[in-house]
Amino acid sequence: MEKLTDLKHGLEETWHSLGEGWRSFRERTSGALTRFTPSTRGKASSEVAAEASAASLAPADFPSANWALLAGDVFEDSDKFVVRLEIPGLDKQDVDIEVRNDVLIVRGEKRYEQESSSGQYRVRQCAFGSFHRSIPLPLPVLADKTSASYRNGVLRIDLPKAEHARGRRIEVRGE
Structure with missing residues (x-):
């Protein structure tokens, strides 16, 4: 016992x-796990239905191709925050960036590119469609001075801190 x-x-x-x-x-x-929703922009309803049907019949859809990890870093120095997101396979015009109420919002769309008209997928893990990612910022930033660049699949966003959020070092003088 x-x-x-x-x-x-x-x-x-x-x-x-x-x-x-x-x-x-x-x-x-x-925060990094992001849902991709199927895009219907520029497609006829019959195309969307055919893609959905084909996707449901694919032999290896595990894990689901509707979720993806958008790895990111948030770095802070005395003047700014730098946010880096890995979003390979996008063009810079497919990304929309907004700062609202001390939250950085990144939206985008990764378009599906078919390799060939014949054959079938055996493994399908890449996510396609629209995505939305919200990153809370610890301090207020100057949204109008925010800048962004995209290179080699990495989106870099520089967010200058608001003047009152930066703080101020006060030097103590001796007698």
Whole structure:
């Protein structure tokens, strides 16, 4: 009976540890996991229906191609925040950036490019369609002075801090 109790206790500890690990993983990645919604811009309804039907019949759709990790960094120095997002496969005109209420909002659309008219996918993990990513900023920024550049699949956004958010160093003078 004692061994059964020990086994039960060990399983409970393992289950708790797994649960904590998943919670931690979700918390750390929740901001980077982004949902892509199918784009219907410029397509006839029959094309959209055909793509949806073909996608549902694909032999290897795991994991879902509607979610993707948009890895990003937020760096801060005394004057600005620098946000870097990895969004390969987009053209700069496919990205829209907005600052609203101390939140950086990045929207975009990754268009589907079919490799060939014959054959089928065996693995399909790339996400396509529209996406929306909100990044809360810890301090107010000057939205009208924000600049952005896109190079080698990396979007860089420089957000100068508002004057009152920068703080001011006060030097102590001696007698």
